[in-house]
Amino acid sequence: MATGILDYGSDAIVQLMNVAEEDWTEQELKDALQRAIMLELSTIPPYATALWSITDPDNNKPVRHTIREIIFDEMSHFGLVCNMLTTIGGTVELTDPATVPKYPGQLPGGVNPGLEVYLSGLTRDSACLFSEIEKPEHPLAFAPDGNTIGAFYQRIANVFPKFADLITGHRQVEFPLTSHGAGNDIVPMNRIDDVLAAIHIIQTQGEGTDASPENPFPGDPGELAHYYAFKEIAVGKKLVRDEQTGKYDFNGADVPLPDTSPVARVPQGGWINSPGNEPDATTAERLHTFNQHYSDMLRALKAAWGDAGSGSLGQAIGHMRQMRLTAQQINGIKLPLDPRFTYGPEWLFLP
Structure with a gap:
């Protein structure tokens, strides 16, 4: 079952x-x-x-x-x-x-x-x-x-x-x-x-x-x-x-x-839903890269407990390292509406 x-x-x-x-x-x-x-x-x-x-x-x-x-x-x-x-x-x-x-x-x-x-x-x-x-x-x-x-x-x-x-x-x-x-x-x-x-x-x-x-x-x-x-x-x-x-x-x-880094609260559904703070092309690419690694990490974890074992778990850890590096890049980008704050990673799953 x-x-x-x-x-x-x-x-x-x-x-x-x-x-x-x-x-x-x-x-x-x-x-x-x-x-x-x-x-x-x-x-x-x-x-x-x-x-x-x-x-x-x-x-x-x-x-x-x-x-x-x-x-x-x-x-x-x-x-x-x-x-x-x-x-x-x-x-x-x-x-x-x-x-x-x-x-x-x-x-x-x-x-x-x-x-x-x-x-x-x-x-x-x-x-x-x-x-x-x-x-x-x-x-x-x-x-x-x-x-x-x-x-x-x-x-x-x-x-x-x-x-x-x-x-x-x-x-x-x-x-x-x-x-x-x-x-x-x-x-x-x-x-x-x-x-x-x-x-x-x-x-x-x-x-x-x-x-x-x-x-x-x-x-x-x-x-x-x-x-x-x-x-x-x-x-x-x-x-x-x-x-x-x-x-x-x-x-x-x-x-x-x-x-x-003064990372602002991430809006529901990501920064595209924050009027005035919609990301430019470079920022959008970094956000997408983070979301892709996050999604691939979840897929690797699912595979690990399917039948792939610890090899897939190692892949998931690799994706999380890339998430950290990408998040730190995102955290350095100031919000257009209020430059006292910065963007942060969205953690959106990409099916």
């Missing part, structure tokens, strides 16, 4: 969360995993757009290093969930126009309702948006609320063992990413324990644990989970623990923003 085409803009995750765990079917599990793949994919364009707006290329500088490592985590999460879907006979869908991310817009499936995700350069506001994307059900730094990504993954973890007999170990992609975190290797899902361990990594890298805001699978000692790392950038202060109360708060040392 293949996975169906799922509309990016629907509230399918909310609907799945309203189905009792004991009533989930094989198809609902496959649909949930396809939704999780779409969720992981949806975070990479806004995070990468912000990263590539930073003008200092030194990957060891604090804020740049933080965002870059989070993107590698998201790539790992994406790969692990793809393996979860294919091991039970599902098909990873990345190249149907209905499934690709759309910006500005909601997260796929109705997660974090009301949160509008957009593409722009790195600012305090965009870092705040990223922290909201990664927000736990029960943040250690303040009161709980929200319908979160972590809660959705917990539902998948609760339901998956019921379908453990579907696990085949077929069409699995292996790729080493240990240098970016102890749990970051993309590994095969051959047993239910592999699946549950991968879900635990995904949840805690994004949200931390009930006891600590730290990423328990870090690339560097003391690395924070995504939510807290982005929140530090958003508020401009380090997260610290009060030794007397045991509570955490963002009142530590300053977290300065790095110098960036």
Whole structure:
């Protein structure tokens, strides 16, 4: 049974969360995993757009290093969930126009309702948006609320063992990413324990644990989970623990923003839809080049989890390198209407 085409803009995750765990079917599990793949994919364009707006290329500088490592985590999460879907006979869908991310817009499936995700350069506001994307059900730094990504993954973890007999170990992609975190290797899902361990990594890298805001699978000692790392950038202060109360708060040392290209928010459907900022021929060519590499990257990823394996994954990584170089060219072009700001990559899929 293949996975169906799922509309990016629907509230399918909310609907799945309203189905009792004991009533989930094989198809609902496959649909949930396809939704999780779409969720992981949806975070990479806004995070990468912000990263590539930073003008200092030194990957060891604090804020740049933080965002870059989070993107590698998201790539790992994406790969692990793809393996979860294919091991039970599902098909990873990345190249149907209905499934690709759309910006500005909601997260796929109705997660974090009301949160509008957009593409722009790195600012305090965009870092705040990223922290909201990664927000736990029960943040250690303040009161709980929200319908979160972590809660959705917990539902998948609760339901998956019921379908453990579907696990085949077929069409699995292996790729080493240990240098970016102890749990970051993309590994095969051959047993239910592999699946549950991968879900635990995904949840805690994004949200931390009930006891600590730290990423328990870090690339560097003391690395924070995504939510807290982005929140530090958003508020401009380090997260610290009060030794007397045991509570955490963002009142530590300053977290300065790095110098960036002032990339404006990308309009729905791209810059052609921004009156007065329609790109000239040179800019349009660079935007098209980026979109072509992005589209080819999605095709290569789909092929990797079809039957092409890690060779196609390497092609996808090559396209992403070209996307970075092209984005940096685009980021240097000023907007005609307001030259205080620049263009940014559109992340439009070309069928």
